[in-house]
Amino acid sequence: xxxxxxxxxxxxxxxxxxxxxxxxxxxxxxxTNTAQGDFIVLSAFAAIAIAPLVAMQPVAVAALLLPLAxxxxxxxxxxxxxxxxxxxxxxxxxxxxxxxxxxxxxLLEVFSADPRSLDSGGxxxxxxGIGDGxxxxxxxLAIFGVALLCTLALxxxxxxxxxxxxxxxxxxxxxxxxxxGLDAHKVYxxxxxxxxxVIALAGSLQAMRTTVAPSDGPLLLLFAFExxxxxxxxxxxxxxxxxxxxxxxQQIGFRLDPGWGIWFGHLVFLAVLVVRPQGLFPxxxx
Amino acid sequence: xxxxxxxxxxxxxxxxDAQALFGIDFRLEAGEVVAIIGANGAGKSTFLKAxxxxxxxxxxxxxxRGQPVGSVAxxxxxxxxxxxxxxxxxxxxxxxxEENLLMGAFARRPGPWHLQRLFKLxxxxxxKRCSPATSLSGGQQQMVAIGRALMGNxxxxxxxxxSLGLAPIVIKEIYEAMPAFTSEGMSLVIVEQxxxxxxxxxxxxxxxxxxxxxxxxxxxxxxxxxxGRAYFGV
Numbered sequence: 001x002x003x004x005x006x007x008x009x010x011x012x013x014x015x016x017x018x019x020x021x022x023x024x025x026x027x028x029x030x031x032t033n034t035a036q037g038d039f040i041v042l043s044a045f046a047a048i049a050i051a052p053l054v055a056m057q058p059v060a061v062a063a064l065l066l067p068l069a070x071x072x073x074x075x076x077x078x079x080x081x082x083x084x085x086x087x088x089x090x091x092x093x094x095x096x097x098x099x100x101x102x103x104x105x106x107l108l109e110v111f112s113a114d115p116r117s118l119d120s121g122g123x124x125x126x127x128x129g130i131g132d133g134x135x136x137x138x139x140x141l142a143i144f145g146v147a148l149l150c151t152l153a154l155x156x157x158x159x160x161x162x163x164x165x166x167x168x169x170x171x172x173x174x175x176x177x178x179x180x181g182l183d184a185h186k187v188y189x190x191x192x193x194x195x196x197x198v199i200a201l202a203g204s205l206q207a208m209r210t211t212v213a214p215s216d217g218p219l220l221l222l223f224a225f226e227x228x229x230x231x232x233x234x235x236x237x238x239x240x241x242x243x244x245x246x247x248x249x250q251q252i253g254f255r256l257d258p259g260w261g262i263w264f265g266h267l268v269f270l271a272v273l274v275v276r277p278q279g280l281f282p283x284x285x286x
Numbered sequence: 287x288x289x290x291x292x293x294x295x296x297x298x299x300x301x302x303d304a305q306a307l308f309g310i311d312f313r314l315e316a317g318e319v320v321a322i323i324g325a326n327g328a329g330k331s332t333f334l335k336a337x338x339x340x341x342x343x344x345x346x347x348x349x350x351r352g353q354p355v356g357s358v359a360x361x362x363x364x365x366x367x368x369x370x371x372x373x374x375x376x377x378x379x380x381x382x383x384e385e386n387l388l389m390g391a392f393a394r395r396p397g398p399w400h401l402q403r404l405f406k407l408x409x410x411x412x413x414k415r416c417s418p419a420t421s422l423s424g425g426q427q428q429m430v431a432i433g434r435a436l437m438g439n440x441x442x443x444x445x446x447x448x449s450l451g452l453a454p455i456v457i458k459e460i461y462e463a464m465p466a467f468t469s470e471g472m473s474l475v476i477v478e479q480x481x482x483x484x485x486x487x488x489x490x491x492x493x494x495x496x497x498x499x500x501x502x503x504x505x506x507x508x509x510x511x512x513x514g515r516a517y518f519g520v
Contacts, residue, residue, distance in 0.1 A: 162388075165381060165385050165388065165389065166389075166392075168378065168380045168381055168385075169378045169381060169389050171380070172378040172379055172380055172381070173376055173378060175340060175360075175376075176372060176376045176378070177378075177389070178359070178360045178361055179338060179340065179360045179361075179364060179369075179370060179372070180361075180364065180389045180390055180392045180393065180434075180438070181360075181361040181364045181365055181392045181393030181438070182361060182392060183359075183361055283380075
């Protein structure tokens with residue numbers, strides 16, 4: 001029982017990493033990135049491609065991949081997605097949906113349909129005993145730690161820094177924020193750049209933990225989406241909590257029957273939508 | 287000779303498909319307080335929005351210190367020294383009082399206004415600096431909106447319906463704070479529904495009617511009858 005709960009929370013950590021970028025982009029500019037999962041897979045393949053160039057050193061991979069992801073996110077928002085924003089949410093949905101298809105097919109073309117993974121030098125099979133005959137995987141624990149750090153970092157950035165104030169201001173009232181001298185397009189680009197840092201972390205860790213294939217994206221998007229909706233879009237901690245709930249639900253489902261895990265996650269997601277459609281931690285703004 | 291800060295010449299502007307302004311000629315000299323009155327839909331707010339770049343218009347139609355600024359991005363205009371207190375206050379609901387005020391200083395124009403000075407002018411804001419801006423009363427929110435604009439250290443402050451939805455005693459309190467910034471040479475354009483307030487605080491008045499200027503003159507020289515005719519167009 002305790003084992004199931006621990007495994008559920010650790011799985012939730014992974015889902016939090018999947019979901020934070022989505023939550024960030026939606027929070028700042030009401031943009032639903034339906035290519036979120038595919039960008040995670042894309043960055044996983046980018047990490048797999050970069051790793052042999054730097055002798056499989058994880059730190060070196062991160063040092064190359066993260067700035068690349070930041071720049072990619074910034075450019076994507078500045079020159080592609082900004083043009084889709086407006087009162088109508090449809091253009092951004094259509095464009096990110098299109099990007100999703102483009103990325104899947106491009107990955108298929110370049111890397112073939114074979115599942116691949118990122119070699120972590122044995123880290124993915126190491127485990128740490130926590131007494132009572134229980135052990136947790138070192139990698140899932142590390143993923144949980146990274147998710148916790150990302151959530152903490154994003155939430156503090158939003159609550160306590162000048163950049164965070166700018167994010168909240170453009171989210172509240174773009175016109176007035178521009179009247180104060182903000183360039184909303186640059187603020188949006190910065191938000192997406194940050195989201196892509198988390199996406200790159202999520203992709204690399206997912207590729208270490210398991211295998212990735214070009215067609216994985218939509219399922220990852222679904223988990224990210226469920227975590228954000230369960231959490232309630234109020235804060236990054238809400239998204240984190242939503243991811244925990246989803247991870248626990250799936251793990252309990254797996255325990256009951258190996259085929260029930262993902263289905264159980266969907267059930268809890270639907271139950272939240274019915275009972276508490278605003279999510280567990282909605283925005284408490286008046 | 288005084289300096290002309292803001293000038294419009296034959297300014298026309300549209301709001302959606304409808305034309306809202308039909309050739310407005312306007313001048314604001316340094317240190318002047320000009321009030322714009324008029325019925326709902328007369329184009330007063332659209333006029334202010336055209337000055338700040340929120341409504342598109344011809345480049346040459348609006349000049350700030352002689353430079354054409356029509357349709358220039360609002361951010362660039364605020365850096366030149368033109369700030370607005372928007373209609374309905376429009377505070378950022380997820381920002382605290384202090385954070386709202388700091389947003390006003392985003393453009394980093396140097397000048398006499400900073401947080402401490404604002405807190406002296408409106409002491410209640412210091413007390414509530416950490417509260418969410420929208421939890422304040424209407425009058426206090428209006429103080430935040432004015433403070434936010436002042437934090438940008440503008441040369442010209444545009445105020446859109448400061449008295450909207452406020453009790454007379456609160457309106458009086460807010461207008462009493464005005465000399466604190468006009469005495470240092472800041473110029474004001476005030477859009478007001480309340481004609482007597484507009485007449486009391488301004489040196490010059492303009493009345494808008496259906497997107498045109500129907501009356502213009504020194505505030506203390508205009509009679510109630512003249513204003514009434516210009517206001518209702520009868």
